[in-house]
Amino acid sequence: MVGQVIRASSPQGRFAAGAALLDGRVLMGVEAYGKHLFHRFEGLGDRLHVHLGLYGTFVSGSVPAPDPRGALRLRMIADGHYVDLRGPTRCELLTAGERRELLARLGPDPLRPSADPEPARQRIVRSKTPIGALLMDQAVLAGVGNVYRAEVLFRAGIAPTRPGTAMSDLEVATMWSDLRHLMRAGVRTGRIVTTAREHRDHRRGPARDEDRFYVYRRTDLPCRICGTPIRTAEMAARKVYWCPRCQAR
DNA sequence: GCAAAATGTCAAG
DNA sequence: TTGACCTTTTGCA
Numbered sequence: 636m637v638g639q640v641i642r643a644s645s646p647q648g649r650f651a652a653g654a655a656l657l658d659g660r661v662l663m664g665v666e667a668y669g670k671h672l673f674h675r676f677e678g679l680g681d682r683l684h685v686h687l688g689l690y691g692t693f694v695s696g697s698v699p700a701p702d703p704r705g706a707l708r709l710r711m712i713a714d715g716h717y718v719d720l721r722g723p724t725r726c727e728l729l730t731a732g733e734r735r736e737l738l739a740r741l742g743p744d745p746l747r748p749s750a751d752p753e754p755a756r757q758r759i760v761r762s763k764t765p766i767g768a769l770l771m772d773q774a775v776l777a778g779v780g781n782v783y784r785a786e787v788l789f790r791a792g793i794a795p796t797r798p799g800t801a802m803s804d805l806e807v808a809t810m811w812s813d814l815r816h817l818m819r820a821g822v823r824t825g826r827i828v829t830t831a832r833e834h835r836d837h838r839r840g841p842a843r844d845e846d847r848f849y850v851y852r853r854t855d856l857p858c859r860i861c862g863t864p865i866r867t868a869e870m871a872a873r874k875v876y877w878c879p880r881c882q883a884r
Numbered sequence: 885g886c887a888a889a890a891t892g893t894c895a896a897g
Numbered sequence: 898t899t900g901a902c903c904t905t906t907t908g909c910a
Contacts, residue, residue: 689889689902691892705905706905872898872899
């Protein structure tokens with residue numbers, strides 16, 4: 636929709652004032668930092684800031700858009716397409732200063748080509764906090780969530796409970812490049828798949844849903860590598876999953 | 885029909 | 898660390 640005049644509305648009403656400000660403006664660009672999305676509009680200093688949170692979703696399609704149903708926070712229409720936003724934890728207009736403050740609280744985002752992992756490495760190796768909690772901290776790394784935390788630790792063979800201080804520089808560097816690789820694949824395909832082809836039951840074609848992860852949401856199921864039942868526990872307010880044998884270190 | 889869970893964050897204590 | 902919040906889907910009765 637970039638370059639198009641956007642028709643914006645908030646059928647639910649919670650973002651009615653904001654939508655009215657956006658309506659009729661040209662969308663100039665859209666950018667993501669970690670889990671935060673920013674839209675820039677012509678002639679408007681503020682930017683639209685969207686954070687989906689746990690259950691926010693964008694749904695898009697070709698016009699005509701279906702009649703608004705349920706709680707539809709924001710609908711944008713341009714160039715024969717609509718984009719519906721439901722359930723976000725944030726949908727607001729931010730001034731340049733507010734945006735700067737928000738970005739200042741974020742660690743490097745593995746998806747951004749220019750990101751420098753060094754600040755993340757320093758925070759990790761200087762912290763006694765478990766690596767499973769550090770990976771969820773957006774001030775350490777921006778964009779990593781509960782799926783990537785569990786999966787990247789499995790792929791590295793590292794227990795989520797390991798303190799940051801017990802992480803080597805090489806292990807941190809390896810996790811960073813693995814996150815970069817996995818998250819880019821996620822952007823490219825629109826879904827998260829962290830299993831190597833040879834570790835899926837069906838090795839040809841796109842991964843089936845139940846084949847996408849090594850440990851995430853696989854409590855008590857056998858580890859794909861060693862058969863040991865996958866364990867789960869709360870860490871950093873979310874459930875973390877790991878294989879007690881493959882991630883014994 | 886209702887509870888619980890879900891790729892998350894923040895304020896309060 | 899806990900509870901609140903945003904909304905939909907799924908599983909159970």
